[in-house]
Amino acid sequence: MSHHHSMENTDSLLSPKAARAICGGLSASAIRRKIADGTFPAPVVLSRRADGAPARIAYVEAEVRAWIAEQIASRDSQSQR
Numbered sequence: 001m002s003h004h005h006s007m008e009n010t011d012s013l014l015s016p017k018a019a020r021a022i023c024g025g026l027s028a029s030a031i032r033r034k035i036a037d038g039t040f041p042a043p044v045v046l047s048r049r050a051d052g053a054p055a056r057i058a059y060v061e062a063e064v065r066a067w068i069a070e071q072i073a074s075r076d077s078q079s080q081r
Contacts, residue, residue, distance in 0.1 A: 013044065013058035022064065041067055 020026050026034075034040035041063035046056040 012061040014061050014064060015058060016043070019059040019064050023068065
């Protein structure tokens with residue numbers, strides 16, 4: 001099973017709490033809203049409850065860091081107008 005990724009073997013997973021912390025303390029509800037409207041990377045489901053609902057989720061650190069870089073880039077492009 002080959003899996004091609006821009007960063008081979010270095011993908012770390014962040015707990016929701018850790019993801020919120022490196023995103024400047026965004027609230028869980030703000031992140032859920034952003035995921036729903038497609039402006040934040042969706043989490044991976046690590047385990048599910050018996051009814052199929054996600055029990056434990058995590059965020060791919062590389063994707064969260066890319067999202068942070070996008071926020072900085074969008075700020076910088078706006079300040080040059």
